[in-house]
Amino acid sequence: MILRTVTKKTAGTEKREKIKKEYWPAEDAWTGDNEKGWFRAPRTLPLLLSLLGEKDLSGKFDPTKVYVELLARHMDAGVIEMANEADHAYAAGYRGQRGVRTWQERIKALEKLGVIKTKQIGNQKFKYVLLVHPTAAIQRLRADIKISDLWWDTYRSRQIETKELTYDARRKNAKSKQAISLVPRPLRKAKKGA
Numbered sequence: 001m002i003l004r005t006v007t008k009k010t011a012g013t014e015k016r017e018k019i020k021k022e023y024w025p026a027e028d029a030w031t032g033d034n035e036k037g038w039f040r041a042p043r044t045l046p047l048l049l050s051l052l053g054e055k056d057l058s059g060k061f062d063p064t065k066v067y068v069e070l071l072a073r074h075m076d077a078g079v080i081e082m083a084n085e086a087d088h089a090y091a092a093g094y095r096g097q098r099g100v101r102t103w104q105e106r107i108k109a110l111e112k113l114g115v116i117k118t119k120q121i122g123n124q125k126f127k128y129v130l131l132v133h134p135t136a137a138i139q140r141l142r143a144d145i146k147i148s149d150l151w152w153d154t155y156r157s158r159q160i161e162t163k164e165l166t167y168d169a170r171r172k173n174a175k176s177k178q179a180i181s182l183v184p185r186p187l188r189k190a191k192k193g194a
Contacts, residue, residue: 039072043162047155048115048134057113057146063106065092067115070129080129114140135159139167 009017020029032038042048049064051057069092073080082088089095089103107126110116115137121127138155141147147155159166165173 039074041071042134042164044134044155044158044164045071047151047158048138051138051141051147051151051155052110052113052115057141058109061105061109063109063113065094066103066106067110068092070110070116070131074131078131078133080131082124082126082129085126113137133170135165135167135170 020027049067052067053062053064066088069088070080072091073088085100085103089099092103092106094100094102104126107116107118107129111118115132115134117130117132118126119128119130138147142152156166158164
């Protein structure tokens with residue numbers, strides 16, 4: 001027996017369902033309901049991608065396809081354990097002998113922009129990738145005067161519309177959570193010779 005959780009439909013949901021039934025009754029629509037194989041992304045993602053693709057920021061290395069590929073591999077904690085670089089390159093649309101090198105150039109561009117951090121382990125230059133919270137990365141770019149006022153105002157308007165927290169609100173929430181946290185563990189002393 002399969003149990004489904006019943007959620008109350010909003011007026012907006014009901015309206016969109018009516019539109020779908022009216023104009024596309026036979027189509028199999030993407031709803032995300034009872035689905036696997038999808039990823040979470042901020043509603044400001046299109047704006048972030050347009051920013052990352054700007055030549056003033058990324059130069060000749062548009063890293064947007066690589067960023068989306070990383071988001072699609074993210075499971076949780078902001079960390080992606082990288083597989084074979086050739087597989088990542090192919091998934092981002094870079095094929096052939098130069099595919100991996102092209103992918104690596106875009107990874108470096110993303111790291112330079114501050115939207116990801118990478119960690120080398122052994123011979124694997126990009127073993128782990130950390131997705132920096134977009135709001136934090138955008139705030140740093142704004143502080144470095146790399147974002148136009150028009151883009152910033154458009155981004156802030158979308159944040160307000162989607163109720164996405166600002167950088168300052170996220171920091172304030174993080175500080176209040178730290179104040180509530182349990183007593184921290186004492187630091188361990190390093191072993192001699194370690």
